[in-house]
Amino acid sequence: MPEKYHIKTSHVLPRLPRIGKCGIVDWREDCARCHNCVKKACVYDKYREENTFIRDLDEVHTLYYECMGCFSCVQNCTKNLLTLALNSEYQKLGNEYWTPQILSTTWLEAETGKVPVSGAGYRGKFSGPGFDSMWTDMSEIVRPTRDGIHGREYISTSVDIGKKPSFLNFQNNKLETVLPPLISIPFPVIFDMSSEKHTLPVLEPCIIETAKQTGLIAIIDSKKWKSIKLHNIEQYLKNIAFFLSPDGPQIPKEILDKTRLVEIPDNKNIEQQIASIKKNHPGIIIAVRIFMDEKVVKRVDELSRIDIEAIHLVADLNGNEINAKNPRFMKEIIREVHECLIKNEKRDEITLIAGGGIGLSEHVAKAIICGADLVSMNLPLLIAIECRLCESCRPGDYCPAKLETEIDLQYGGGRMTNLIGAWHWQLVELMGAMGMREVRRLRGDVGRAMFKDEIEEEIYGPIFRK
Amino acid sequence: MGRSLENKINLEEILPCNTFKTRVPQVEVEKNIKPAPSRYRNEIAKYLIYRDEEKCIMCGTCVKTCTKGVHVLKKGYKLFATSLSYTCNGFVCEKTENFCVAKCPNGALRLIKNPMMEVMGDFRWTSDMILATWRMAETGEILPEDSDFVYETGDSGGGFDRIRIVFPDKPAKVDSDEIDISLELNRRNDGRPKIKIDVPWYGGGMSFGSISNVTQLAKVRAATAWNTFSCTGEGGYMERLRPYDDHMITQVATGLFGVREETIQRVPIVEFKYAQGAKPGLGGHLLGTKNTPAVAKMREAVQGIPLFSPFPFHSVYSIEDHMKHIDWIKHINPRALISTKVSTPTDVDMVAVGSYYAGTHIIHIDGGYGGTGAAPDIAKKNIAMPIDYAIPKVHNFLSAEGVRDAVVLIASGGIRNYYDIAKAICLGADGVVVGTAELVALCCLRCSRCESGKGCPRGIATTNPELASQVTIEWGTQRIINLYNAWSIGLKDILRRLELKTIKELRGRTDLLIHLDISKKQN
Numbered sequence: 001m002p003e004k005y006h007i008k009t010s011h012v013l014p015r016l017p018r019i020g021k022c023g024i025v026d027w028r029e030d031c032a033r034c035h036n037c038v039k040k041a042c043v044y045d046k047y048r049e050e051n052t053f054i055r056d057l058d059e060v061h062t063l064y065y066e067c068m069g070c071f072s073c074v075q076n077c078t079k080n081l082l083t084l085a086l087n088s089e090y091q092k093l094g095n096e097y098w099t100p101q102i103l104s105t106t107w108l109e110a111e112t113g114k115v116p117v118s119g120a121g122y123r124g125k126f127s128g129p130g131f132d133s134m135w136t137d138m139s140e141i142v143r144p145t146r147d148g149i150h151g152r153e154y155i156s157t158s159v160d161i162g163k164k165p166s167f168l169n170f171q172n173n174k175l176e177t178v179l180p181p182l183i184s185i186p187f188p189v190i191f192d193m194s195s196e197k198h199t200l201p202v203l204e205p206c207i208i209e210t211a212k213q214t215g216l217i218a219i220i221d222s223k224k225w226k227s228i229k230l231h232n233i234e235q236y237l238k239n240i241a242f243f244l245s246p247d248g249p250q251i252p253k254e255i256l257d258k259t260r261l262v263e264i265p266d267n268k269n270i271e272q273q274i275a276s277i278k279k280n281h282p283g284i285i286i287a288v289r290i291f292m293d294e295k296v297v298k299r300v301d302e303l304s305r306i307d308i309e310a311i312h313l314v315a316d317l318n319g320n321e322i323n324a325k326n327p328r329f330m331k332e333i334i335r336e337v338h339e340c341l342i343k344n345e346k347r348d349e350i351t352l353i354a355g356g357g358i359g360l361s362e363h364v365a366k367a368i369i370c371g372a373d374l375v376s377m378n379l380p381l382l383i384a385i386e387c388r389l390c391e392s393c394r395p396g397d398y399c400p401a402k403l404e405t406e407i408d409l410q411y412g413g414g415r416m417t418n419l420i421g422a423w424h425w426q427l428v429e430l431m432g433a434m435g436m437r438e439v440r441r442l443r444g445d446v447g448r449a450m451f452k453d454e455i456e457e458e459i460y461g462p463i464f465r466k
Numbered sequence: 467m468g469r470s471l472e473n474k475i476n477l478e479e480i481l482p483c484n485t486f487k488t489r490v491p492q493v494e495v496e497k498n499i500k501p502a503p504s505r506y507r508n509e510i511a512k513y514l515i516y517r518d519e520e521k522c523i524m525c526g527t528c529v530k531t532c533t534k535g536v537h538v539l540k541k542g543y544k545l546f547a548t549s550l551s552y553t554c555n556g557f558v559c560e561k562t563e564n565f566c567v568a569k570c571p572n573g574a575l576r577l578i579k580n581p582m583m584e585v586m587g588d589f590r591w592t593s594d595m596i597l598a599t600w601r602m603a604e605t606g607e608i609l610p611e612d613s614d615f616v617y618e619t620g621d622s623g624g625g626f627d628r629i630r631i632v633f634p635d636k637p638a639k640v641d642s643d644e645i646d647i648s649l650e651l652n653r654r655n656d657g658r659p660k661i662k663i664d665v666p667w668y669g670g671g672m673s674f675g676s677i678s679n680v681t682q683l684a685k686v687r688a689a690t691a692w693n694t695f696s697c698t699g700e701g702g703y704m705e706r707l708r709p710y711d712d713h714m715i716t717q718v719a720t721g722l723f724g725v726r727e728e729t730i731q732r733v734p735i736v737e738f739k740y741a742q743g744a745k746p747g748l749g750g751h752l753l754g755t756k757n758t759p760a761v762a763k764m765r766e767a768v769q770g771i772p773l774f775s776p777f778p779f780h781s782v783y784s785i786e787d788h789m790k791h792i793d794w795i796k797h798i799n800p801r802a803l804i805s806t807k808v809s810t811p812t813d814v815d816m817v818a819v820g821s822y823y824a825g826t827h828i829i830h831i832d833g834g835y836g837g838t839g840a841a842p843d844i845a846k847k848n849i850a851m852p853i854d855y856a857i858p859k860v861h862n863f864l865s866a867e868g869v870r871d872a873v874v875l876i877a878s879g880g881i882r883n884y885y886d887i888a889k890a891i892c893l894g895a896d897g898v899v900v901g902t903a904e905l906v907a908l909c910c911l912r913c914s915r916c917e918s919g920k921g922c923p924r925g926i927a928t929t930n931p932e933l934a935s936q937v938t939i940e941w942g943t944q945r946i947i948n949l950y951n952a953w954s955i956g957l958k959d960i961l962r963r964l965e966l967k968t969i970k971e972l973r974g975r976t977d978l979l980i981h982l983d984i985s986k987k988q989n
């Protein structure tokens with residue numbers, strides 16, 4: 001059995017006040033100054049914490065940040081002077097894909113490193129676009145395994161990057177096949193480069209630190225390499241994969257040789273390029289970065305006929321097909337690419353990494369069920385350090401999350417590591433429910449999921465379409 | 467049911483003698499319907515009516531015109547008392563002759579929708595649905611026809627929320643009093659009691675620990691009044707519940723907390739909990755802070771540590787194992803019916819059939835979107851099939867196997883009101899289990915903080931004595947009795963409009979339903 005994967009998490013407080021969904025509006029004029037004001041009775045002590053009412057009754061103040069929305073004070077106030085209102089700041093967070101809900105979940109995970117838990121059942125939409133139109137399965141009475149949340153069996157979340165030869169050659173009892181390099185990482189996520197849209201904070205040191213803490217890999221643009229300030233950089237190289245920009249500087253051989261993975265953008269001369277990198281660095285695995293656009297399946301089909309180890313499929317930041325009029329969501333594209341590789345009998349020889357719209361832990365499981373070996377993500381790391389995705393980040397602009405300056409490694413690395421810790425436990429929860437012991441076996445196992453369109457047609461079709 | 471059971475059967479013949487020795491006298495609860503107003507000082511109003519004191523000439527027109535008694539001008543007073551906004555009918559009034567805003571000679575009145583409605587509720591339980599449920603629990607009546615609360619469906623955009631019942635334009639006359647909504651729970655003809663409940667629903671399992679003992683008692687007392695059942699959940703069997711033994715289901719869950727032969731012998735129904743919808747495939751989890759001394763004692767555990775019930779039963783890996791479990795319970799309690807509670811995996815239909823062959827009387831399928839206790843958000847949202855799909859899947863499979871009429875199919879996991887009950891039955895269930903709705907009757911507003919710290923700030927899902935003291939047993943019992951009454955009126959009304967005389971005839975009548983996104987559009 002492999003060593004148990006354990007991410008050390010610890011509480012890392014936010015730098016800024018938390019942005020809650022609701023706040024209290026308080027009409028003071030008629031206040032009777034009750035001795036036993038309901039505000040003192042807030043179970044969460046929010047009034048006292050926010051330090052307003054008790055000290056200075058007359059100071060006009062509306063509470064916005066941390067009310068838990070229990071309505072107790074509203075319903076008990078002697079003069080009915082309190083109202084709960086939606087926090088407009090909360091509603092403005094993110095965009096239609098990166099919803100306020102995703103942001104606040106991410107913040108909670110980054111702060112605590114724990115699985116978000118709540119009572120009172122599910123509160124959301126029945127289903128939705130993107131990954132929200134799938135449910136994962138569970139196994140009932142008969143089930144092969146159960147994980148270690150209760151200290152029992154271990155659920156492995158490790159995946160491999162690299163080629164797995166479909167057969168081995170032996171000659172005189174000696175292995176003839178030269179085994180290609182293979183990387184094993186303990187969790188099916190790697191960190192992608194920051195998007196051009198969100199350039200303000202200098203994230204690389206925190207991301208690299210997180211990669212080291214979690215045993216994962218961060219893709220770093222070779223153009224940025226020189227400017228990264230990290231003490232004792234050598235010790236991080238195992239957790240770095242360079243993206244070799246065509247117009248970027250050469251990475252010195254002694255540095256590149258200590259890394260395990262590089263990424264190159266897809267291009268016409270890809271075969272020669274791969275050959276030349278392989279010649280200089282035989283131990284390194286090469287991933288080809290391809291955009292999920294209309295031609296992606298065709299291109300994967302071509303690439304699978306040459307000697308290629310890993311493909312990194314990238315959708316836009318919202319998980320959608322790039323440059324398409326009616327973009328498909330990444331889950332559809334992953335399914336097609338996966339099937340194309342199966343058809344070409346190359347599925348185990350090419351590692352599929354999918355990225356773009358991975359925003360929550362459940363997306364990791366769902367993308368893998370659709371056929372990816374692992375996923376890449378970046379925005380959640382940025383959100384972990386309280387970014388609000390306001391998209392006004394250009395150097396010199398005002399950043400509401402105060403990310404213009406350098407980010408403290410303990411804070412940034414801590415929050416990002418917590419996030420991965422929380423994601424890891426959640427993936428284990430999903431797999432435990434499915435009765436699966438290894439995430440490797442989840443790849444492309446669409447039988448472990450229910451797709452809304454399919455199940456609705458299967459069950460409701462005969463009932464309602466008569 | 468205490469009464470009916472004892473009349474029909476000689477209890478001493480079917481109860482194991484040791485049970486009879488320890489049996490305590492059973493308590494009856496009167497099914498009186500009487501008002502049980504909110505326990506909060508301020509009602510939450512859907513609409514707010516504002517009066518500009520400077521413009522008001524105190525003519526009293528508004529007082530006379532409003533049929534809802536919103537404007538209060540007490541005799542001898544020079545000023546209006548605070549408007550009873552919460553009874554206001556809102557913009558529905560605009561179309562009537564009685565709209566105070568229009569009638570006011572000096573334009574002193576203004577009507578707005580309360581902005582708090584946006585904060586309250588969620589996609590499954592909208593603010594309208596919460597307020598309507600509060601109202602039903604207060605009055606025991608369904609909402610008047612002119613009310614503008616939309617509570618037939620939530621706003622989730624799928625499943626039940628997109629399904630509608632289609633009523634004939636001019637239904638033949640059926641007298642509501644003649645309509646029978648009772649449900650038999652034993653279809654096996656195995657000599658065990660033919661238990662019949664007066665309404666096609668019973669209360670879900672919520673353990674002491676996840677809810678207060680007052681809440682638990684209110685639930686079972688209402689169930690007693692209505693001759694139906696409540697369930698202990700998996701937290702053990704409180705002594706205080708014993709006067710209601712005849713209306714209890716006790717749970718044998720994976721943790722076996724507080725389960726003893728003697729507790730199994732107390733009750734008419736024993737339920738195996740394999741899984742639960744809120745966290746399908748995951749075990750139960752009680753946070754350490756909620757494991758108070760009282761809880762620890764009940765569960766025979768150590769105070770303050772988090773309690774996990776494992777998943778699954780570590781002794782059940784096949785239907786044959788399941789059968790052994792059932793045989794064991796049947797042997798310990800020869801009068802008990804067996805219920806098997808499972809969640810909704812893709813092969814829920816196979817599980818159900820297997821469970822039938824293993825000897826269960828009731829198959830209880832619990833879908834992913836319901837639940838009351840603390841659960842990981844990721845599980846609530848993503849794992850397992852919504853009950854909206856699982857019901858017809860199981861119903862059809864049981865029918866195809868030819869065993870549909872030998873077993874009772876109970877559905878839960880998101881059943882919010884009597885419309886949902888009717889839809890679930892049309893899709894193929896015999897009856898349902900409800901949970902959240904009972905808590906909402908006690909003024910829960912689904913803030914979802916049940917898990918945090920001391921637990922529910924509204925005193926419902928908490929074991930903190932101070933918080934729990936906000937609810938009294940009398941009031942809580944009455945609220946749930948009232949809600950049940952409103953539901954039974956509502957459900958009978960649905961049957962009446964469908965020209966049906968019994969709830970049995972509704973089962974599987976998918977022809978009475980349309981799905982707004984799938985059914986062919988009628989002109």
Ligand code: SF4
Nearest residue numbers: 042067068070071073
């Ligand atoms: S609504 Fe509840 S949580 Fe919010 S301030 Fe009032 S008492 Fe506190």
Ligand code: SF4
Nearest residue numbers: 522523525526528570
């Ligand atoms: S009708 Fe208008 S003016 Fe007359 S009492 Fe009412 S608010 Fe005042």
Ligand code: SF4
Nearest residue numbers: 532536554555559566
């Ligand atoms: S709007 Fe109608 S119900 Fe509301 S206060 Fe005016 S008259 Fe009464």
Ligand code: SF4
Nearest residue numbers: 910912913914916922
């Ligand atoms: S904490 Fe909130 S959701 Fe939970 S029972 Fe109490 S009022 Fe209801």
Ligand SMILES: [Zn+2]
Nearest residue numbers: 150152776777
């Ligand atoms: Zn276990």
